[in-house]
Amino acid sequence: MDKRYPSDMQPPAYDPYEDEIELMDLLKVLWKWKYLILIGTLVCAVAAAVVSLNMTKVYGITTVLQPGMLKVTEDGKTVYIDSPENIKAVIETGALNGQVLKNVQFPDTEEQPTSVEFKVTIPKNTNALEVVYETPYVDIGLQIMKNLNEGLLERYNRIIKLYRETYEDDIRQKEKNVFAMNEKIAKLKNDISGAEAETAATIKKLNNQKSTLEAQIEAKKNQIKGLEQRIAEVESEIGRISKNSDLLISERNKFLGSKQTEHNILSAVIYSNTIQQNISYLNDLRSTINSTKSQIYETQSAIESLTNKIKDLAVQVENLKEQTRLKNESLASEVLAFENERKNILIDIQSLNFKKSQIENIQINKAPRRSESPVKPKTRLNVMLAGVVGLFLTVFLSFFVEYISKYRNRESDE
Secondary structure (H helix, E strand, C coil): CCCCCHHHHCCCCCCCCCCCCCHHHHHHHHHHCHHHHHHHHHHHHHHHHHHHHHCCCEEEEEEEEECCEEEECCCCCEEECCCHHHHHHHHHCCCCHHHHCCCCCCCCCCCCCCCCCCEEECCCCCCCEEEEEEECCHHHHHHHHHHHHHHHHHHHHHHHHHHHHHHHHHHHHHHHHHHHHHHHHHHHHHHHHHHHHHHHHHHHHHHHHHHHHHHHHHHHHHHHHHHHHHHHHHHHHHHHHHHHHHHHHHHHHHHHHCCCCHHHHHHHHHHHHHHHHHHHHHHHHHHHHHHHHHHHHHHHHHHHHHHHHHHHHHHHHHHHHHHHHHHHHHHHHHHHHHHHHHHHHHHHHHHHHHHHHHCCCCEEEEEEEECCCCCECCHHHHHHHHHHHHHHHHHHHHHHHHHHHHHHHHHHHC
């Protein structure tokens, strides 16, 4: 039996630095198990590569959509047919599954799927939608994405049709208003032309009456000239007869102053009879002058009456022209008002046609196309992740094995 010393009965003194891990110790462990770490990492990476290469390749079918413009408000804001968020909800909730899966036959499947899962993203600061459908069947994916676009177009085409019909109704109503305006304008212009023609006819008639009256006045003036000439002739005759009478009276007085003989008495009687005849003739001539002057006065009165009638006709013509002018100005003002209203309506029609032409359905900015490389599996990423995981596992395993080895050596030493 071994002899024990008192010192052997006491526990070993505690070394506070015994459990400290030094960086060199870690590096030594890693260097010691470097082949394990390297081989483990390579095995994990190769395994991930083999698994990824044997997995079914999944391609991404992508299309980019954008809501069409519905109208532009008076303050310049654009109103779209729907918001990108609503369109996204329509796609993701499967509202178009019936349209999307129409005439689509998946291979190697007994029961056809009833829904399709799309990934929809809205790029920042845009109103576009990027729609992605992942499938190993590229042709089927393209068909599904095409059906999705057609379904969206058909869904929103009803709204577009409703808005266009509303614009078309407004356009038709305004075109009817334009037609009514054209009829009113044509009627007013006909009224203007009719008024001008009626006025021209009336003025022509009045002018004819005026010409007749002027002809009558001219005839009466000529008649007055004839009467005045007649008066002049009669006055000339009166002068001649008066001279003749004076001469006869002088001769008679001479005979009467001479010795009275039968011959002288007879001559005086003859002279007296002649003088009496001349006086009677002079009275007739003076009566003729008075009668002629009366005719002249009557003719002048008639001329004055005819002149007044001409003046009345002229006043009638001027009044008729003024009335026609005022009436035509009123009608022309109405025509101008209707033409301005028609112009405004035509501008409204152009605006409505422009708004109608601006209505757009869902815009397909990018047609469906597949990704250049498979989106699943991502072999490179899987290999890198597997390598990282293998590295950590082997490093952990190295430290664990080293710890177990040290623990056993410590027990054996004790």
